[in-house]
Amino acid sequence: MTAVSVPKSTSFDLGPARALSCRECGHETPLAAEYACIECFGPLEVAYDFGRVRREDIESGPRSIWRYRGLLPVPSNVQAHPNTEPGGTRLVQADRLAKALGLRKVWVKDDTGNPTHSFKDRVVGVALAAARELGFKVLACPSTGNLANAVAAAAARAGWDSVVLVPSSLEQAKILMTAVYDGALIAVDGNYDDVNRLAQELAAEHEDWAFVNVNVRPYYAEGSKTLGYEVAEQLGWRLPEQIVVPIASGSQLTKVDKAFREFGELGLVEQTPYRVFGAQATGCSPVSLAFKEGHDVVRPVRPDTIARSLAIGAPADGPYVLDAVRRTGGAIEDVTDEEVVEGIRLLARTEGIFAETAGGVTVATAKKLVESGKLDPDAETVLLITGDGLKTLDAVAHTLAPLATVPPSAQAVLDALANR
Amino acid sequence: MTAVSVPKSTSFDLGPARALSCRECGHETPLAAEYACIECFGPLEVAYDFGRVRREDIESGPRSIWRYRGLLPVPSNVQAHPNTEPGGTRLVQADRLAKALGLRKVWVKDDTGNPTHSFKDRVVGVALAAARELGFKVLACPSTGNLANAVAAAAARAGWDSVVLVPSSLEQAKILMTAVYDGALIAVDGNYDDVNRLAQELAAEHEDWAFVNVNVRPYYAEGSKTLGYEVAEQLGWRLPEQIVVPIASGSQLTKVDKAFREFGELGLVEQTPYRVFGAQATGCSPVSLAFKEGHDVVRPVRPDTIARSLAIGAPADGPYVLDAVRRTGGAIEDVTDEEVVEGIRLLARTEGIFAETAGGVTVATAKKLVESGKLDPDAETVLLITGDGLKTLDAVAHTLAPLATVPPSAQAVLDALANR
Numbered sequence: 115m116t117a118v119s120v121p122k123s124t125s126f127d128l129g130p131a132r133a134l135s136c137r138e139c140g141h142e143t144p145l146a147a148e149y150a151c152i153e154c155f156g157p158l159e160v161a162y163d164f165g166r167v168r169r170e171d172i173e174s175g176p177r178s179i180w181r182y183r184g185l186l187p188v189p190s191n192v193q194a195h196p197n198t199e200p201g202g203t204r205l206v207q208a209d210r211l212a213k214a215l216g217l218r219k220v221w222v223k224d225d226t227g228n229p230t231h232s233f234k235d236r237v238v239g240v241a242l243a244a245a246r247e248l249g250f251k252v253l254a255c256p257s258t259g260n261l262a263n264a265v266a267a268a269a270a271r272a273g274w275d276s277v278v279l280v281p282s283s284l285e286q287a288k289i290l291m292t293a294v295y296d297g298a299l300i301a302v303d304g305n306y307d308d309v310n311r312l313a314q315e316l317a318a319e320h321e322d323w324a325f326v327n328v329n330v331r332p333y334y335a336e337g338s339k340t341l342g343y344e345v346a347e348q349l350g351w352r353l354p355e356q357i358v359v360p361i362a363s364g365s366q367l368t369k370v371d372k373a374f375r376e377f378g379e380l381g382l383v384e385q386t387p388y389r390v391f392g393a394q395a396t397g398c399s400p401v402s403l404a405f406k407e408g409h410d411v412v413r414p415v416r417p418d419t420i421a422r423s424l425a426i427g428a429p430a431d432g433p434y435v436l437d438a439v440r441r442t443g444g445a446i447e448d449v450t451d452e453e454v455v456e457g458i459r460l461l462a463r464t465e466g467i468f469a470e471t472a473g474g475v476t477v478a479t480a481k482k483l484v485e486s487g488k489l490d491p492d493a494e495t496v497l498l499i500t501g502d503g504l505k506t507l508d509a510v511a512h513t514l515a516p517l518a519t520v521p522p523s524a525q526a527v528l529d530a531l532a533n534r
Numbered sequence: 535m536t537a538v539s540v541p542k543s544t545s546f547d548l549g550p551a552r553a554l555s556c557r558e559c560g561h562e563t564p565l566a567a568e569y570a571c572i573e574c575f576g577p578l579e580v581a582y583d584f585g586r587v588r589r590e591d592i593e594s595g596p597r598s599i600w601r602y603r604g605l606l607p608v609p610s611n612v613q614a615h616p617n618t619e620p621g622g623t624r625l626v627q628a629d630r631l632a633k634a635l636g637l638r639k640v641w642v643k644d645d646t647g648n649p650t651h652s653f654k655d656r657v658v659g660v661a662l663a664a665a666r667e668l669g670f671k672v673l674a675c676p677s678t679g680n681l682a683n684a685v686a687a688a689a690a691r692a693g694w695d696s697v698v699l700v701p702s703s704l705e706q707a708k709i710l711m712t713a714v715y716d717g718a719l720i721a722v723d724g725n726y727d728d729v730n731r732l733a734q735e736l737a738a739e740h741e742d743w744a745f746v747n748v749n750v751r752p753y754y755a756e757g758s759k760t761l762g763y764e765v766a767e768q769l770g771w772r773l774p775e776q777i778v779v780p781i782a783s784g785s786q787l788t789k790v791d792k793a794f795r796e797f798g799e800l801g802l803v804e805q806t807p808y809r810v811f812g813a814q815a816t817g818c819s820p821v822s823l824a825f826k827e828g829h830d831v832v833r834p835v836r837p838d839t840i841a842r843s844l845a846i847g848a849p850a851d852g853p854y855v856l857d858a859v860r861r862t863g864g865a866i867e868d869v870t871d872e873e874v875v876e877g878i879r880l881l882a883r884t885e886g887i888f889a890e891t892a893g894g895v896t897v898a899t900a901k902k903l904v905e906s907g908k909l910d911p912d913a914e915t916v917l918l919i920t921g922d923g924l925k926t927l928d929a930v931a932h933t934l935a936p937l938a939t940v941p942p943s944a945q946a947v948l949d950a951l952a953n954r
Binding site for chain 1: 597616618619622624626627629630644646647648649650651686687688689690691692693697699700702706707709710711713714715716718719720721722723724728729731732735736739878879882883884885886887888922923924925927930931934935936937938939940941942943944947948950951954
């Protein structure tokens with residue numbers, strides 16, 4: 115477990131990034147398109163020399179995630195290249211939802227406002243910037259849908275080729291919203307875990323393809339930190355007391371936690387205690403199961419849930435999620451598909467925000483955590499809504515319809531309203 | 535045509551709004567829920583006393599349209615009430631699109647980033663704020679879809695009841711994205727113009743319903759000014775040389791023009807010349823037709839186009855559109871449904887922005903205006919993309935598909951790519 119520190123690579127300008135560091139054994143390796151430790155095969159993550167970062171520098175930056183470029187593994191001139199300019203999404207004070215959930219104070223981080231309407235634009239933005247610096251020319255990914263949209267759009271905007279692999283069972287909206295950008299979209303007969311394995315095989319054979327969540331994953335994953343940074347800045351430079359984060363690979367949850375710790379260590383916020391909660395769909399809840407059973411290892415499952423963007427049966431960051439949740443005193447819970455739909459509808463009717471199934475998971479999990487006493491009703495709580503309801507219409511279509519279909523007559527409208 | 539000036543109403547706090555003024559005869563009436571002149575039945579619009587408005591005041595405001603509250607008919611405390619906080623969307627420098635169109639410099643105003651993914655969140659935000667001040671408790675509208683989404687979401691967030699009337703033929707995405715907010719959604723067997731007439735009848739009978747685009751239309755319409763304000767501010771406090779705006783009722787085009795004039799008159803930007811261009815789908819092109827034939831009157835048509843959000847056969851602001859376009863030296867053009875789809879795909883593959891059919895109309899019209907020499911290729915051009923491709927998937931579904939569907943094998947993926 116001895117960390118071997120290497121000097122900063124002089125080959126690449128990746129801003130404050132200093133090296134890649136193994137999350138298991140701490141071994142350090144120069145910045146490159148690597149993702150597994152050569153010593154122990156553990157996952158690599160970016161290590162930094164931040165220097166001094168001041169609130170004023172961030173506040174005077176652009177409205178996108180690039181205001182945090184001093185904390186990300188990207189070149190300092192990252193804005194000079196065409197990109198989708200993600201981030202800067204709303205943090206909504208959700209009093210009506212809070213009342214419905216029995217919480218004193220709730221904030222909803224609404225990441226549907228991103229260019230392709232999910233948080234994936236953030237991670238892809240960072241991955242593209244790093245990939246360019248590392249010499250790649252093709253952007254690729256395996257995806258459950260949102261990432262496919264974000265990769266295809268970012269590649270189009272940058273003028274890069276893209277190769278996107280998705281399960282052939284994916285929602286039509288996500289298929290169309292990938293194909294429209296005119297990259298190479300390949301549907302694979304299999305589930306996400308099959309597609310992911312295929313991508314790893316292809317990444318090993320095609321060193322010129324930047325699979326954002328495979329061979330440039332250490333850089334890509336850092337993009338999720340911007341969700342945590344934005345929440346803290348938008349709260350007026352302070353940390354929330356509780357945050358509920360959906361779990362797919364688990365990367366997002368660990369990076370939001372990392373963002374809060376970095377802001378505290380850099381003196382950008384006071385180091386107040388916070389608790390991180392994880393949300394899964396019961397039909398794909400390996401991390402929730404491990405948490406409840408007190409395990410450190412996450413046993414893979416075969417996903418069966420309408421929350422397809424969370425349907426990763428073998429979540430790469432599962433163990434680190436367990437660490438973060440346990441360290442901060444949080445919890446992990448899972449909810450049924452019926453609860454997911456109820457969660458989507460609750461958020462919509464109280465706050466006017468239409469989330470995809472993953473957002474329904476977050477809201478329904480928050481409800482369950484309040485009811486079981488695990489979320490403190492008096493503590494300020496942030497819910498991460500990371501994707502858009504327009505992409506998962508099938509999940510709610512059977513529960514929604516117009517009140518009535520009437521001829522064009524005022525009396526017919528009034529009759530329909532009276533019969534509600 | 536003599537304007538009768540009335541003193542500012544003391545009943546309502548609507549910020550800088552001073553009175554309602556008839557666009558035809560100039561007659562002024564106190565601020566109220568009125569939309570037609572009692573003298574001549576002409577349409578009313580808001581008249582202001584702006585006082586001094588400085589760039590610094592705007593720049594220090596929130597990221598939403600409320601940074602321009604000093605230029606809108608809303609109470610000064612507008613942010614104190616729950617609202618969807620629209621605006622602050624990206625202005626994207628679109629070099630790849632510019633090259634494809636043969637224009638030197640193009641900016642895309644991407645209003646898909648709004649809370650319900652269209653510019654309608656802007657106008658509804660202003661309508662709700664004014665309606666609250668005017669004493670209403672129910673938010674209502676006839677809609678071609680985007681407005682339905684925005685009204686239902688804004689009402690949900692505010693805790694208001696809503697009544698939304700839509701043509702029963704509307705796209706399923708827009709139906710579901712309205713129903714999910716749990717207001718009263720009524721599908722009407724008829725086209726938009728039928729639904730609009732029905733709303734006018736209901737508005738006359740139900741004085742407690744704020745039909746945003748009927749009885750509070752003068753306030754509502756002002757929300758579109760924020761598109762113009764944002765473009766000018768995001769360009770670094772200056773006006774573009776050319777702007778292409780889609781035409782439905784025509785209100786948006788006239789208000790963008792008004793925004794540019796106001797910014798100039800207030801000294802917020804230099805009063806440089808600009809030309810306003812209008813875009814319609816050929817299947818509903820009454821304003822384009824009037825422009826080409828040199829008429830001042832717009833003859834209603836029966837719409838037949840995939841661009842349903844622009845399918846208003848009797849556009850209320852048609853004559854004012856003709857005025858603005860002719861005064862600034864612009865033009866109006868229309869494009870076929872095939873060209874609309876090509877426009878959507880062109881924008882997506884060059885800039886990674888997925889627009890709804892109305893956006894396809896704007897892009898395809900810009901292309902046609904370049905080809906006919908009406909848009910100056912050397913002048914800086916802004917294109918307004920006002921709605922989201924996820925809402926009009928049917929329009930492109932038949933043209934898009936994965937490159938291939940393959941078994942989970944690397945060789946199968948490579949074969950598919952090789953056979954492109």
